[in-house]
Structure formats: C-alpha cells, structure tokens
Amino acid sequence: MNHPDTTTKLPREFYDRSALTVARDLLGKVVIRRWRDILLAGMIVETEAYLGKTDAASHAARGKTGRNAVMFGPPGYAYVYLIYGRYYCLNFVTGPEGRAEAVLIRALEPVAGVGEMQTLRQTSRHRNLTSGPGKLCQALSIGMDFNGRDLTAGRLYVTAGKAVPAPAIGTSPRIGIRKAAGLPHRYFIRNNPYVSSR
DNA sequence: ACGCTGATGAAG
DNA sequence: TTCATCAGCGTT
Numbered sequence: 256m257n258h259p260d261t262t263t264k265l266p267r268e269f270y271d272r273s274a275l276t277v278a279r280d281l282l283g284k285v286v287i288r289r290w291r292d293i294l295l296a297g298m299i300v301e302t303e304a305y306l307g308k309t310d311a312a313s314h315a316a317r318g319k320t321g322r323n324a325v326m327f328g329p330p331g332y333a334y335v336y337l338i339y340g341r342y343y344c345l346n347f348v349t350g351p352e353g354r355a356e357a358v359l360i361r362a363l364e365p366v367a368g369v370g371e372m373q374t375l376r377q378t379s380r381h382r383n384l385t386s387g388p389g390k391l392c393q394a395l396s397i398g399m400d401f402n403g404r405d406l407t408a409g410r411l412y413v414t415a416g417k418a419v420p421a422p423a424i425g426t427s428p429r430i431g432i433r434k435a436a437g438l439p440h441r442y443f444i445r446n447n448p449y450v451s452s453r
Numbered sequence: 454a455c456g457c458t459g460a461t462g463a464a465g
Numbered sequence: 466t467t468c469a470t471c472a473g474c475g476t477t
Contacts (some may be wrong), residue, residue, distance in 0.1 A: 304470070312472075322461065340459030341472050359472060389473045431472055451473095 260294040261287055261294060261367075264412040269329035270349050274304035274356035275347045278442050281358060283336040283419040285366060288395040289410035293371055295395050297363025297385050298416050301443040301450045303429045307355035315355035325403045326355040333411060335392075342389030345397055347406060347413075361388045361430070361441070364449040366439070388452040417443055 265284070270277060280301045288295040305313040306391050307326075313338070314323040325334040326348055334346040346357040363385035365372060372394040374383045385391040391400070397411065407410050426439040430451070442449045 295461080305472075314472085317462085320462075336472090337460060339471065339473055341457070344472060346472090361472085383475095387473065429472070433471090 259416075260414055261285075261296065263414055264407050265408050265414065267329075267331040269413075270406070271351060272349060274306055274349045274358050275344055275440065277347070278302040278358045279424065280345075280359035281360075281413070282424060282442055282444055283416045284397060284413045285416040286360065286363060286391075287412050287414055288396070288397065289366075290368075290371070290396050293368055295368035295371060296366040297395070298366055298392065299360060299362075299413075300364050300447045301360075301441070303359040303361055303442070304440040305357050305359060306440075307350075311440075312429065312432040312436075312438075313355070315357075315378040316434075319355070323355070326357050328403075331406050333401050333404045333406055334344065335399055337399065338389070343392040343398055344388045345395075345401070350438075359388060360391065361451050362443070362451045363391050363394075364447060365394075376423070377395050382448060386449045406417070426447055 284298050284299050304412050307315045315326045319327050320392040329352045330349050332348045345360045348357050371380050376384050376394050383392045423445050425443050426443045429441045429443045
C-alpha cells in the first residue's frame, strides 16, 4: 500500500499566481506542521482569497503597515495575525512581490497527529479540532512566530494531497466580513464535515 | 444571541 | 491618546 508523501513541499511557483487560483487549488492539499518531532497534518477543505489594494476586505487595502508587511513580500510565505485578541489566523502570500494577495486557510480535515491536536485544542471532538481558522492554528501550534516564515523551507509547509474534482468544490461570499461582501472568494469542499459553520 | 479579548490604525 | 473595528470561538 502506498503511503502519502509528507516531505515534498509545494514549490514557490505554486504560490506565485492569483490568490483566487491558489485558494481553489489548495483544496485537497495537505498542511504539514513539524512539532516536537511529531507530524501534525490536515487536508485543506476551506479557503478564502484576499486581494491587494483593490479588495476593501483585505488587510492590504490601505497600503503597507507593520502588521501586513509580509503580504507585500514574495509568495510562498506565511502571513499570521492575531484576531479578536485571542486567535491566530494563517494565510499564505500569493502572487508576485508587491501585489499583496493572500489566501486564508479556514479549515482542515485532520490527517495525522490527531492525539496531539486534541491536547493542543483541549477537546476530544474531532469535528472541533480544525474546523475554523482560529481552531486550526491552535491545533497546529501556530502563533505569531510563524509570521513571515518560508513555506518552502521550514517546519510548516504544504504537500500535494488528492485532486478535488471541480463539481465537489463550492464557492460563497467570505465569512464574517462587512466590506466587499458578496464576492464569491470563499472556496470549500462540498459536504466535508470539517468545513467551518456559523 | 452574546461575551470574551487585545492588537490595529485612523482620528484628533 | 482614544476609539471603533475586527477574516473567531465557546457557551447559552
């Protein structure tokens, strides 16, 4: 029986495309987090694309600041920020340097390291481990120390998972945003129980 | 439906 | 310096 490749990282070229394309392509890919000699992994089941200055809902809409500086850098780096004073959100920078696009990772389906995720999340319920952007950062032990980290070199990266057929992909407006509502920039795998719900 | 929680950036 | 805002979560 074949075992999945957990070491080959997606190359920088993968991220060097429009956030809309990358957000869709990331579905079915696997986020790998090497944590204390343990492998934590989850398949991406929900993403959101954020564009640069043209996107009022993007952190980059009002230009470069201390917080969003990583978005303005080259693709293939992690952009992490604190939201609502309590939770972290993980984004991947996409597109050429200066365009300031990113994809928010909104939900994963746990693949490996479930026991450790349960400890990190302080819950035994599988459905609740990674079914939201704040939850998955907790489950993978991702904090501000990952902001600006290279996704092609370190202990956080993405590997090729299984292809998701186009009919299985759903789109919708982005969750929880008030500006630029209505744009279908959220992508998810239909009927996957780990997609976040509100 | 609501409270928690604190960084952020714009206004003054 | 003050203030409204915020791409969330958990409990009710």
